[in-house]
Amino acid sequence: MAGVVELISYPVKGCAGTSVAEAVVTRAGLAHDRSFMVVSDEGVYRTQRRDPRLAVIRPDLTPDGRRLTLRAPGHDELTLDVDSSGPRRPVDLFGAPFTGIDQGDAVAAWLTGVLGAPSRLVRVPPEHDRVVAGRTPGASGYADSSALHLMSRATLAALNERLAARGAAPLPMSRFRPNVVVDGWSEPHTEDRAERLTIGDAELAYAKLAIRCAVTLVDQERGARSGPEPLRTLATYRRAAQGGVALGAKFSVLRTGKVSVGDDVTVEEWTESEL
Structure with a gap:
């Protein structure tokens, strides 16, 4: 079996x-799988294809999805309260238009420091409807x-x-x-x-x-x-x-x-x- x-x-x-x-x-x-995405300042998705250092970022999300901790070698860990109701911003995923909820400047600065390129973090909005x-x-x-x-x-x-x-x-x-x-x-x-x-x-x-x-x-x-x-x-x-x-x-x-x-x-x- x-x-x-x-x-x-x-x-x-x-x-x-x-x-x-x-x-x-x-x-x-799986609950919360790929519910967050790192994007450029322009909202274009980041991927290990172009940004392999994404692999060293280790997320830890609480079971209720409300608090996210990020860790990476050589950087202090960062914990944030997840925003699931803030303003939506347009994001690009493989050329298709979607929206995301931006998680703020602190995590954006942290990601930018780890990846060496301007980056922001967005969360899937509750109304996300992708088939x-x-x-x-x-x-x-x-x-x-x-x-x-x-x-x-x-x-x-x-x-x-x-x-x-x-x-x-x-x-x-x-x-x-x-x-x-x-x-x-x-x-x-x-x-x-x-x-x-x-x-x-x-x-x-x-x-x-x-x-x-x-x-x-x-x-x-x-x-x-x-x-x-x-x-x-x-x-x-x-x-x-x-x-x-x-x-x-x-x-x-x-x-x-x-x-x-x-x-x-x-x-x-x-x-x-x-x-």
Whole structure:
């Protein structure tokens, strides 16, 4: 039986994740996941693709979402009361217009100091209504696409075997920034074929393959790019029909509810892989 071995939430888009023992799955994914975003002064989203030092920023959000603490090496920690009702400002996410609630000058100055570029922090407003396309469309906060990213240990192990054959070092799961890590599937890429599955009280439906980008080149501990892997090796066996290379899968939420590390992952319906 496959089961959940890790749950990771990323309160601030692009910043470090936090492993949790349990979480509530909302329509937009794990509660508070990607509910904050770092933007330029002009409101354009920041990403590890261009700002790899985002990876060294470690957010700690209280369960009620009201207080956020940020930590980064060489900088004093900063704690702020989250503003969830202030004025909205326009923000740009992959060229699409949304709005965000600016969290103030103190955190803006802190982020600017860590990243070395003028930056501000915005929060998803309560009325945020973003639907992401996929085989099963679904809601999403400031995530790149769908609500939940799921990846199995078998999938990572298969990649690391290929890396080893090329003389490259193995990569940790953190390079791929999943929300749900599954163990117990004997075959790699089983997540690609899970059309509908249940975990704890939640029910998920397959949305799309996880197309990998330059974020996977970033060493998540150092906040710096580290060579051509895994994209170079993935290009030899995981090319997707729509372009790019794929590893892991994205899911939309059909039924909300509590999930926990140790929960069984039960596939209710299987399909053919898109790859």
